[in-house]
Amino acid sequence: xxxxxxxxxxxxxxxxxxxxxxxxxxxRDKNVILRGVDYRIEADxxxxxxxxxxxxxxxxxxxxxxxxxxxxxxNIKAKRDKEFLxxxxxxxxxxxxxxxxxxxxxxxxxxxxxxxxxRDYYNNLTLNAEVVGVPxxxxxxxxxxxxxxxxxxxxxxxxxxxxxxxxxxxxVLDNYRNSKYFVEAVRQARKYEKSLDNLVIFAGACQSxxxxxxxxxxxxxxxxxxxxxxxxxxxxxxxxxxxxxxDKILSIDEVVKxxxxxxxxxxxxxxxxxxxxxxPRVSH
Numbered sequence: 001x002x003x004x005x006x007x008x009x010x011x012x013x014x015x016x017x018x019x020x021x022x023x024x025x026x027x028r029d030k031n032v033i034l035r036g037v038d039y040r041i042e043a044d045x046x047x048x049x050x051x052x053x054x055x056x057x058x059x060x061x062x063x064x065x066x067x068x069x070x071x072x073x074x075n076i077k078a079k080r081d082k083e084f085l086x087x088x089x090x091x092x093x094x095x096x097x098x099x100x101x102x103x104x105x106x107x108x109x110x111x112x113x114x115x116x117x118x119r120d121y122y123n124n125l126t127l128n129a130e131v132v133g134v135p136x137x138x139x140x141x142x143x144x145x146x147x148x149x150x151x152x153x154x155x156x157x158x159x160x161x162x163x164x165x166x167x168x169x170x171x172v173l174d175n176y177r178n179s180k181y182f183v184e185a186v187r188q189a190r191k192y193e194k195s196l197d198n199l200v201i202f203a204g205a206c207q208s209x210x211x212x213x214x215x216x217x218x219x220x221x222x223x224x225x226x227x228x229x230x231x232x233x234x235x236x237x238x239x240x241x242x243x244x245x246x247d248k249i250l251s252i253d254e255v256v257k258x259x260x261x262x263x264x265x266x267x268x269x270x271x272x273x274x275x276x277x278x279x280p281r282v283s284h
Contacts, residue, residue, distance in 0.1 A: 004023055004050055006023050006024060007025075007133065008023045008052060009058060010022075010023055010032075010051060010053060011020070011051055011122070012034075012043075012049055017053075019041070020058070020119055021035060021037060022034070022035050022037055022054075030046060030048075031047075032045050032046070032047050032050060035111065035113075036160065036228070036231075037106075037113065038061065038230065038231055040111065040114075040158060040159065040160050040161065040206045040229055040232065041160060041161070041227070042160035042177045042205075043165075044165065047283065049058070051270060053156075056266070069121070069258070070192055072232070072236070072258070073121070075258070076125060076236075077125065080125075080243050082232070083243075084252065097283075098262075099274070099278050100277055100278075101275065101278060102127055102131075103128075103153035103241060103273075103275060104129075104150070104151070104153050104242075104274075105128065105129035105155075105156065105238050105242055106129075106154070106156070108132050108134045108139055108155075108156065108158075108185075109131060109132070109134070109158055110133075110134060110135045110136035110178070111159045111160050112133055115132075115133045116229045117231060118131050118234075118235050119131040119232075122130035122235065124201050125243075126245070127238075127239060127242055128242075129242075131199075132146060137181050137266070139157055139159075139181055139182070139185040140187075141156075143191075144191070145187045145190055146187060147199075153198075153199070153241075153242070154238050154242055154263045155189055155199060155201075157189075157201065157203040158202070158203065158205050158234045159178060159180075160177070161178040161203050161204065161205035161206050161208045162176070162207045163176055163177075163207045164176065164177065170209065170226065171209075173209060176208060178205065179208045179209040181268040182203040182204055182205075183209070185218040186203050186218045186261050188203055188227070190216070190217035194217075197271075198269055200219045200241050200272075200274065201217065201220070202220040202221065202234050202235075202237045202238060202268075203216075204218075205223075205229065205230045206223060206229055207222075207226045207227065208224060210224045212228075212268070215265075218268070219241075219269055219271045220237050220267070220268030220269075220271070221266070221267065222234075222257065222261075222265055222266050222267060223261075224264060224266070224267045227264050227265050228265070229260070229261045229265040229266065233261055233265065236259045236260075237256070237259065240254065240255045241273060241275075242274050242275065244275055245273050245275050245276070245277065246273055246275065247273075248274070249270050249271070249272055249273075249274045251270060252268055252269065255268065266272035
């Protein structure tokens with residue numbers, strides 16, 4: 001009888017237990033399908049290479065991530081306040097109480113465990129975001145419907161991904177677990193809106209086929225160096241675009257530099273911001 005069960009938190013012995021995974025499926029030949037808890041990686045492993053993660057290890061991991069999240073939110077809020085003051089310092093704006101409207105975000109996430117985490121992050125940053133749990137393989141089928149329903153400025157398509165063990169050709173979509181679904185979902189989204197300015201798209205997860213996703217029409221994608229990306233990296237990209245004024249073209253560096261994984265994990269093209277300054281604010 002198997003000791004490892006679906007839902008267990010485990011680590012891989014052969015990798016020194018460097019990442020924490022949740023068991024999602026166990027086949028008859030004892031091959032175990034794993035999904036990252038802090039990173040958007042999907043992998044498989046023989047059962048004998050897995051070890052259970054202790055409660056202390058889980059708690060330590062959650063504490064470390066929580067510290068990074070709180071610091072990230074604090075830094076982003078400080079940056080947004082500074083940018084708002086800079087935009088409204090001209091004499092005309094000083095005579096009235098101004099406000100800012102950030103771009104609207106639709107986030108489709110194939111990772112159930114990340115849906116609430118991403119929603120909380122958006123809420124803490126007071127962003128207008130709708131987070132919907134949609135399995136990666138269903139995203140191409142549902143993206144048009146959800147775009148029509150929510151009419152967003154920014155679309156995020158993510159979940160888990162990874163290169164199939166033993167694959168060496170980075171250009172072949174079938175060598176990735178979910179990249180083909182992200183590619184097709186982006187293609188469908190571009191049928192809805194062709195302009196990279198009108199609809200900004202981030203798509204991909206850990207080790208995704210970065211080039212193919214960008215070629216399909218995404219503004220930003222992962223992963224140039226086929227490395228892991230943090231669960232919240234797509235949210236940070238979406239925030240930067242959503243809270244930057246429409247009169248500014250964001251450089252790739254401005255979008256990527258605050259992510260957990262940087263340029264090795266995320267890249268893209270210059271993109272126009274989606275926020276608008278308005279006024280006056282009405283008190284009644």
